[in-house]
Amino acid sequence: MLVFFLFCFLYKSRLSLQYDHEKISERHTGQYYTLPAAHIQKLFPHGLPPRFQLQIKTFNEGCVMVRPPALELISYLKKADYSKPPLRYILYGDVGTGKTMCLSHALHYCYTQGWLIVHISDAHLWVKNCKELLPSSSRPSRFDQPIQASQWLKNFKITNERFLSKVQLGYVWTKRERTEKGQPLGELVDQGVNRMKSSSDVVGAVLRELRLQAGGATEGEGAFKLAVAVDGLNALWGKTSLKKEDRTMCEPEELTLIHNVRKMMKNNWSGGAILTALSQTGSLFKPQSAYLPSELLGEEGFDNMEPFVPVSVSNYNEKEFESCYLYYLDRNWLQHSHSRSEEGKKELIFLSNKNPSILERLCAFL
Amino acid sequence: MAASGCRGVRSILWKYGSCGKNFCVSRSKTVPQLPVRQICVSSSLWKKNLAAAGPQKFTQEFIDKQVEEFEVGKRHLANMMGEDPETFTQEDIDRSIAYLFPSGLFEKRARPVMKHPDEIFPKQTAIQWDAEGRPFHFLFYTGRQSYYSLLHDVYEKILAIERHQDKMRNKGLFTSETKQILLTGSRWLLKEEIEEYLVENISDHDYVRLIQLMEKLLSMPYCSLEEEFILKFRKQLEAQSSKHEIPALQYDPQGVAFSVADGRRKTAKASITLRDSGSGNITINGRNYLHCFPLLQDREQLMFPLHFVGMLGRFDIEGSVEGSGHSAQAGALRLAISRALLSFVSEGEVERIRQAGLLTADPRIRERKKPGQEGARKKFTWKKR
Numbered sequence A: 001m002l003v004f005f006l007f008c009f010l011y012k013s014r015l016s017l018q019y020d021h022e023k024i025s026e027r028h029t030g031q032y033y034t035l036p037a038a039h040i041q042k043l044f045p046h047g048l049p050p051r052f053q054l055q056i057k058t059f060n061e062g063c064v065m066v067r068p069p070a071l072e073l074i075s076y077l078k079k080a081d082y083s084k085p086p087l088r089y090i091l092y093g094d095v096g097t098g099k100t101m102c103l104s105h106a107l108h109y110c111y112t113q114g115w116l117i118v119h120i121s122d123a124h125l126w127v128k129n130c131k132e133l134l135p136s137s138s139r140p141s142r143f144d145q146p147i148q149a150s151q152w153l154k155n156f157k158i159t160n161e162r163f164l165s166k167v168q169l170g171y172v173w174t175k176r177e178r179t180e181k182g183q184p185l186g187e188l189v190d191q192g193v194n195r196m197k198s199s200s201d202v203v204g205a206v207l208r209e210l211r212l213q214a215g216g217a218t219e220g221e222g223a224f225k226l227a228v229a230v231d232g233l234n235a236l237w238g239k240t241s242l243k244k245e246d247r248t249m250c251e252p253e254e255l256t257l258i259h260n261v262r263k264m265m266k267n268n269w270s271g272g273a274i275l276t277a278l279s280q281t282g283s284l285f286k287p288q289s290a291y292l293p294s295e296l297l298g299e300e301g302f303d304n305m306e307p308f309v310p311v312s313v314s315n316y317n318e319k320e321f322e323s324c325y326l327y328y329l330d331r332n333w334l335q336h337s338h339s340r341s342e343e344g345k346k347e348l349i350f351l352s353n354k355n356p357s358i359l360e361r362l363c364a365f366l
Numbered sequence B: 001m002a003a004s005g006c007r008g009v010r011s012i013l014w015k016y017g018s019c020g021k022n023f024c025v026s027r028s029k030t031v032p033q034l035p036v037r038q039i040c041v042s043s044s045l046w047k048k049n050l051a052a053a054g055p056q057k058f059t060q061e062f063i064d065k066q067v068e069e070f071e072v073g074k075r076h077l078a079n080m081m082g083e084d085p086e087t088f089t090q091e092d093i094d095r096s097i098a099y100l101f102p103s104g105l106f107e108k109r110a111r112p113v114m115k116h117p118d119e120i121f122p123k124q125t126a127i128q129w130d131a132e133g134r135p136f137h138f139l140f141y142t143g144r145q146s147y148y149s150l151l152h153d154v155y156e157k158i159l160a161i162e163r164h165q166d167k168m169r170n171k172g173l174f175t176s177e178t179k180q181i182l183l184t185g186s187r188w189l190l191k192e193e194i195e196e197y198l199v200e201n202i203s204d205h206d207y208v209r210l211i212q213l214m215e216k217l218l219s220m221p222y223c224s225l226e227e228e229f230i231l232k233f234r235k236q237l238e239a240q241s242s243k244h245e246i247p248a249l250q251y252d253p254q255g256v257a258f259s260v261a262d263g264r265r266k267t268a269k270a271s272i273t274l275r276d277s278g279s280g281n282i283t284i285n286g287r288n289y290l291h292c293f294p295l296l297q298d299r300e301q302l303m304f305p306l307h308f309v310g311m312l313g314r315f316d317i318e319g320s321v322e323g324s325g326h327s328a329q330a331g332a333l334r335l336a337i338s339r340a341l342l343s344f345v346s347e348g349e350v351e352r353i354r355q356a357g358l359l360t361a362d363p364r365i366r367e368r369k370k371p372g373q374e375g376a377r378k379k380f381t382w383k384k385r
Helices: A002-016 A037-043 A050-059 A068-079 A099-112 A146-159 A185-194 A196-214 A256-265 A293-305 A318-330 A342-352 A356-364 B002-018 B060-081 B090-100 B145-171 B191-198 B204-219 B223-231 B296-309 B326-344 B347-356
Strands: A032-035 A062-065 A087-093 A116-120 A168-172 A178-184 A226-231 A272-277 A309-313 B186-188 B234-236 B257-265 B268-275 B282-284 B316-322
Touching (some): A037 A146, A087 A293, A099 A116, A099 A272, A116 A146, A318 A356, A342 A356, B145 B191, B268 B326, B296 B347
Parallel strands (some): A087 A272
Antiparallel strands (some): A032 A062, B268 B316
16 A cells, blocks of 8 residues: 555656756655756766666656766765865765766756766777777877867767857867867867867867856856766766776877876866766776776875765665656556565565666566 | 427527436427417406396305494404494494505495494395205295285285174174374385395386275275284485575674574585675675676566565675675575574474475586587587597
8 A cells, every 4th residue: 555655756756857956956856857858868878788778768758867976976066166176076886876876966957057068978988898999199198099089079069069159269289280269169070070180189279268258258248157077077087997008008198089088087176066976887907896986086086085975876766766667667667466565575675785777677577 | 380480499408408307398298289270369258247147146155244244344444443342333434544554445335334234235035945955935936025025914904804803793883983003204214225125126017006005005994903014114204494594693782683693505615604684785705796696587586585484674784705706606695595584483394395495405506628629518529520
C-alpha cells in the first residue's frame, strides 16, 4: 500500500517537476525530473555518460534523479558571491555512484540561469588514444591535438550559441594570423573549427578571453557568468599514455589543451564557478580502489586545486533506490515477473549494493 | 663347456697336487663325457600362474594362529606404548601404529596396519564335505548352497505364517490390523552386503529374487512374528543432517547475536562473522564486496545461501578470504555463510539447506600434471610415425 502511494506520488511529481530549479529543494530528493529534449541537444552534445544516452534513446526522455550532492552544489552556486574569485567544487566518490550525473544536473541549472558553459566532458580522452600529435605552432616545446580541439570547439559552439555574437575580443595569437579587436567570439571559434592545425591555440585563446571577460562587466549586454565544468579532473595532473616522436612518454604539461585547462583551474579570475568531478574509470595508472581526491589527483594536482569544496557522492540510500526501482517499473523496464515482487527487490538490493551504475546494468537484462 | 672347465680344474690341481692329494676333487667320475648344452629358460616357467590358482586358501589352523599372534602382539604393543593391555582398543592400536611407523604415502590403504585377522583375511567357507567326500549340506550340488538354503528358510517362514493365519481363522480371531514392522529409516542390504553375509557370489537376478521373496513375507498380515529375522536383512540409515556441526551462537556485549564459520574451496580459505540485526552490508578483507567481486556471478554465489533461507537484508557479514582466484573465493565464502547460517535456523531448515547442496564442500581440486603429457589430460601431439 505504502509502495503504491509512493509510486503515485513519484509518478505525479515526475510529470509536474519540469525544470524549475527555483522550486527544487531537499524534500524532492529521490524524485526524477525531466530534462527537456531541446536542452539535452544543446547543452549535452557530448557531456552525458554513454549508458545514460542509451537510456534517453530507449525511454524517449531524459530523466535525472534529484540527489543530495547535486542539491548541495546548486545551493552553493546560488549563494556564492560572484565578484570574488570562483569557488572550486570537486565531486568525488566511488565508481558508479553518479558523479557525472550530478555534475550534469548542476550544469543544467547553470544553463537555465543563463550562464556561459565551458564543459569538458572527459579530460581523460585528451591524454590517451590520440592519433595525431603535432608539435605546437606557437610554442616549440608543446604538442597540439587538432582533432580533439576542433571537436571540443564544435561542441562549445552548439552549447553557447547565444553568446558567440555578444562577446568581443581582440587577440594576436600566431605570427601569421591575427584577429582584430572587436570581433565576436563566434568568428574565432569558426576559425578554429575550420583550420584544424591551429585549433588547440584557438581553444587556449577562447579560454583566456572568457577568463578576462567573465567578471568584467557587471551590467549591460556583456555580462555573463562563466561555469567551467571538467569531468575526469585527475587526467590533468596524472600521466598520459601518449608518446613523443622519440618514443619517450609525454607529460601532461606538454599538451596545449591540458596546459590551457590548467590555467582555467586557477582562481585568478572572477565571475563564475568551477565544477569538477573525479573519475577513476578512465584514469591511467591508478588502482581501482582509489577514489579520494588526494589519491586520484596526486600531490601536484591536490596542491593546485587547493582550496576546494569537496562534495562526496555515494550509493543510493533506501529512498533513492526505491525511487529508481519504481521508475524502472513505470517505464516497463523490468520485464521479469519476479522483479516486481518483494523478494526480487531484495535480490536487486543485494546484488547491486544500491550502486546506481551496477543497478542500471543489472536491470538492463531483466 | 663343462668338460673343458673340468679339465681346467684338473690342470690346476695337478700343479698343486704335491700339496696334498686329499685336495683332489673326484669330479671326473660324476661328469658325463657328452657335451652338455645349457638351456636358456625364462623366469615365467617357474613362476606360479597366480590367476589360475584362484584365491589363496587359508586353513582354519592358520587363521587361529594369526588370531593368537594378534592378541599377543596387541599386548606387546600396549606395553611398548606404556598403556594398560586390558583396555587397549582398536583405535589405540591404530594410533600407536601411526606413531611408530609414520608413513608419507598418500594412499591410506597402503600404510602399515594392524588389525584383527578376521578383518584382514577374507572369509572363506570351511571344507564342506566329510572324509569320504560326501557333502554335509543337502543343497551342496546346487553350487550356491547358502543362497538356496536362505531362500528355503524364508519360504518355510512364509508357510509357517500361513499356518498361523489359518489357525487364527479357525479360532475366529483373524484380524488384518496387526502390528506392522517399521521399515522407515532403513533399507534392504545391498547385493555386496548379502554376498558378504553368505560368503558366496550371487548374481543380480538372484538378489532380485531374494528381495521379492522378502517383500512377499512382509506383505502377509502376521509378519511381525518374524520381525527379528527380517530386520537382520535391513540396514538403518542415519539422518545425514545430524552429522553437521552447527557453530555456536555467540552474543556481543551489545546483545547482538553472531556466529563464526569457515569455508574452503580449492586452496581458497574464508572465515566470516555473521551478525544479526544488520542491514545487508558485506565487508570482505576490509573492502566492500562490490569492489572485491565486480563479477555478477560471484555476488550471486554470495547471495544464494541467504536468499534460499529468505533472510536477505537481515545479516551483516564481515569476512576475510585468501588464496586461489575470485571464483574459488566466492565459493569458499558461500560455504562459510551457509555454515554460519545453521545456528540461526531451525532443524527442518538445516535439512533443506543440506539437500540444496549448500553445506557440501566442493571436493574438486586441480589435477596433477603427469609426466609424458602436456598437462593433466592434454597429451603431446600424436605422430603416426
